[in-house]
Structures are given as structure tokens and as C-alpha cells.
Amino acid sequence: MTAGATMAMTSGLTRTGGRSYQSSWRVTTAKPVTYDVEFRSGLLDPDDSSLVRAGGVDAAGGRRLVVMERRIQELYGDAVSAYFDAHGVASTTCLLDTSEQAKSVASALLVVAAMDRFGISRRSEPMIAIGGGVLTDIVGFAASLYRRSTPYVRVPTTLIGMVDAAIGAKTGVNHDGKKNRLGSYHPSTTTLIDCVFLRTLDRRHISNGLAEVLKMATVADSALFDLLAEHGPRLIDEHLQPVPGSSDAGVAAEVIYRAIDGMLAELQPNLWEERLHRCVDYGHSFSPAIEMQALPDLLHGEAVAIDMAYTTILARRRGLISAAEDDRIFAVLRDLELPVWHRVCRLDLMTAALADVVRHRNGRQQMPLLDGIGRVRFVDDVTVRELHVALAELADRASLTSGQLA
Structure with missing residues (x-):
């Protein structure tokens, strides 16, 4: 699968002013952007050269800087080292502690320091990031900073990385208590997706990734929603792995494929x-x-x-979705073992979040609300009163559902 955001390769210099010596200039140029998202099964099998060829470089010999989470090093470090040894590639590993709290400029600068020590070549030694969405975001941000743009390769090992964090153009780190407040648009040259990594992912992180799959299903793919509604609990039980001999062994693959395809279709024209x-x-x-x-x-x-x-309730109260659709969405959330409430959900937080959305979206709410399952409409007139009423209903419904975070 290839996602390309390609603009015409044009450039020009416009001289303005009516005199023989111009007083101002306007420089216009455009750079094509192309990156690849590929499925690869058995990515760490030495017989597969995809990882050493990623980034369009020669697979024979050379060096690679590999940035990994400590947990990934424990699980796959030996296999990664053996893979590069088999291809005659000298690999150096940089380990990161990854959590949302550690998703910071400081972590990005640790990667920058590793790149500097390694003496990375921007032409022939793309950095390789192996880990979840937090790690790929940090590495992408560091790569965008180092010498103003350094190629890198993403190998997501979590479901949320595979369907969301590692397939777009955005990178970012948190700052001043704000989510992804610092960032850049710097896609990896290649993202390699191997669902085998999901075998060692814990149950909660499978559910965590399925939330982003459900997002794509509810806004753009009702058939994907139906798959989640029918197979959600089993997908978690089986870690989205195909079951040999099963009559529907392809469900997991279809769920992941549809989520990625839908995301890329939305991102590409507006990268x-x-x-x-x-x-x-x-x-x-x-x-x-x-x-x-x-x-x-x-x-x-x-x-x-x-x-x-929360926004499902907002949409239903506006008559954009039916009570039956509302019930289906909450049922799928429950089946995917996802929470619908947390004690921080207070009206002051929600109103502050809405105000931040307005700042982020150029002075308008431009809030996507469901217009039936598989469709959205954008609204600009959500009121504090609506937020209050919907929040009260959400709290009541959560109190009737077991297993939600308090």
C-alpha cells in the first residue's frame, strides 16, 4: 500500500515593485512527498530483506541506528540483532523509556544525541524506530530536527501504532501539560507493519488500539463497524491473529487493512x-x-x-443519530473493553477542551459529530449547556456499566 501526497514540482521567483531594483521578492516552490506503508509478515526473518532495504538503500552491509523501547528490547532485541548480523549490517541500539509522561523534548533530544554519536548519514543510513506510537512520534520529531530533516523508518509494534500513530505525517511530543503541543510534519520513508508483534501485546493495549479502529469505523466505514460489532471480543482474545482452520480467519486482517486504508484515504489529500x-x-x-x-x-x-x-450522546441529543445507533456504539465500546468515563470528566475540563479546540481550528469549533454510523457532519454551535447535559447523561450511563475506570 502506498500513500503519497504529491504536488507539482514547480518553482518560481516573483520580483515585485515598479523600479529597476526590486523592493520585495516572493519565492514559490513545492516538494513532492511520497512514503510507503507496507504489510510484512515475519519482518525479522533473515530471509526477508525489507527492513534493511527500507528507505531505498542497498541491503548489503552498512550501518543502522535502531531506536527501541526497553520492553521491545527484552522481547525482540536478540532477534533484531541476529537479523542485522545475517545481513552484514552493523547495528547500534538506542533504548528509550516510553510513556505519555516521557513523551517530551528531553526524550527527543536523547535520540538526537544518539544520532550525533552514531554519526548518521542522511543519505544511506535511515534511522529505524521499533516500538509503539509514543516511540515513533518521538523518533519522528527528533528526525525532523536533526540537520533539519533526516530519513527514518517506522516499525510499529502496537495496534495503535499500526492503524494510527505510525502511518501519518505528523510527529510530536507533549509540552507544558499539553498533548503533542510541539511537532512537525515529517513522515517516515517507509512504515513496515508486521501483525506478529501483536502476539506479545497485552490485552489492554489491544483494546487501546481498537479504539482508533472504531473511530475510523464510526466516521467512514460502516462495514468495519459491523465487523467490530460481530467479532470484537474474539479479536481481543486472539490478539488479531488469524486462527488456522477458522472459517473467518481473515477477519483480523480485514479489520486492520480497512482501518489503515480508511485512515490513509482521509490523510492523503490533506496531509x-x-x-x-x-x-x-x-x-x-x-x-x-x-x-x-x-x-x-x-x-x-x-x-x-x-x-x-461523549460525542455520541451529543449527536443523539441533536437527532443526528438514532437511539438504536447510540446503543450499538456503546455496546461495541463495552465489547472492546473500553471505558466511557473517568473521574476527570468535569464540566470545567470539557469547556476548557472545547475552547482549546477553537484555538486549534482557526477560531471555529469545526467539531465532527456522527451523522449516522459511517458518516460525520461538522458543527460550530456546541454550547456549554449541551456539554453539561451530555456529561450528566454520560456519568449516569457509566455508573450502570461495570468495569469502567472510576
């Missing part, structure tokens, strides 16, 4: 977010504030799930 009407912002109006306020209780997808539950 730099010049258009602020983005259906993929669904679930991300209130969740940044909820997530940062609730740390370390909530994972990213769990905060997105609470946002989706």
Missing part, C-alpha cells in the same frame, strides 16, 4: 491539514485534555473512547 474539516479528528476534541489530566490512568485510545461516548 498538511490545510483543511480543518477532518473526520479523523473524531474522538480527538475532548480526549487530549482528558488524557493529559488523567495520566497515568488512561491510555490514548481509552481517552479517545471516552470522547466518542
